[in-house]
Amino acid sequence: MKRLILVLAVIVLVLAGILPWWLGVALVPLAVVPARPRGATPAVSAPVVRVGERREPWFPPDPRPDADGRMFGVPGGGLASATGVFGAERVDAGVEGETRLARLVASRLPSGPLVFLSLKTPGMGDVDVDCAVLDGHVLWLLDAKMWTFEPGCAWTRYGASGEGVMLLRRVDAEGRASGDVVAERRLSRSMIMARDAYRRLFPGLDVRARTLLTPTDRGVAGVAADALTPQGSRLETAYSWLDMFERLGHAAPDMRAARRLMGLLNG
Incomplete structure (x- = not known):
């Protein structure tokens, strides 16, 4: 009135x-237009699933014939001395996640790019890079996460409290990650720190960072559209990243950068 x-x-x-x-x-x-009550915040709708889940048991795929000659380092090499810090169970899971990412990359590696497994980040203490892919003048830094898989669920920021927190929530009939919370994990700033450090180390390269879900024994969970930290580290599945990478045009790697990366391998 x-x-x-x-x-x-x-x-x-x-x-x-x-x-x-x-x-x-x-x-x-x-x-x-009605005034918003003091202190009220606008409603935020639950995000849709951007990358669908894959329900399949884990079977290590065979590498492409020429992949072994273009992959250097040992998966999980940087975790060998971390048992006293993280505990044997977490270290074993980390090594397994890195190993599965390496097997997937080897099975779908296009001709040209080089892959470096388990790299140090100079000046960053225990911040390591699980996998680096050098494609021409583009350097991809990949972090492997073997997080919980549950059918009909997706990882999302929706409803999360705290920086970098991701929730595994059930997905409704409209494809929105808005249901019950099944699991919770946190994305640290390590990949952003590594990305910034490698940009300083390799000023001539386009350095990009991604955090990839590797498959569990039952499959890999979906990812919602908002699975992005404030610092710009995007969460996606290893499969979706490989699908994107295969569609790109590839170039001969920058061999000067390749030699420097060899010197950063753990072990």
Whole structure:
């Protein structure tokens, strides 16, 4: 009722010549739109699933015939001395995740790019890079995460509290990750730190970072469209990244950069 009175008052003032017509046009929408209660926040809809899940048991794929000669290092090499910090169970899971990512990359590696497994990040202490792919003047830094898989669920930021927190939520009939929370994990700043450090180390390269879900024994979970940290580290599956990478044009690797990367291998 109050809004109707305000609208009528504006109209009367315009007709009486007290208010210019353009000011009346500007004031009417303000009178019609309800004011948001103090302290209220706009509703945020649950994000749709961007990358679908894959339900399949893990079987190590065979590498492409020429892949072994273009892959250097040992998966999980940087975790060998971390048992006392993280515990044997977490280290074993980390090594397995890196190994599965390496097997997937080897099975679908296009001609040209070189792959480096388990790299140090100079000046960053225990921040390692699980896998680096050098393609021409583009350097991809890949972080492997063997996070929980549950059918009908996707990893999302929706409803998460805290920087980098990701929730595994059930997906509704409309493809939105808005259901019950099944698991919770946190993305650290390590990949952003590594990306920035490698950009300083290799100023001539286009350095890009991704965090990839590697398959569990039952499959790999889906990922919602909002699975992105404030620092720009995107979460996706190893399969979706490989699908994208295969569609790119590939170039002969920068061999000067390749030699420097060889010197950063763990072990």
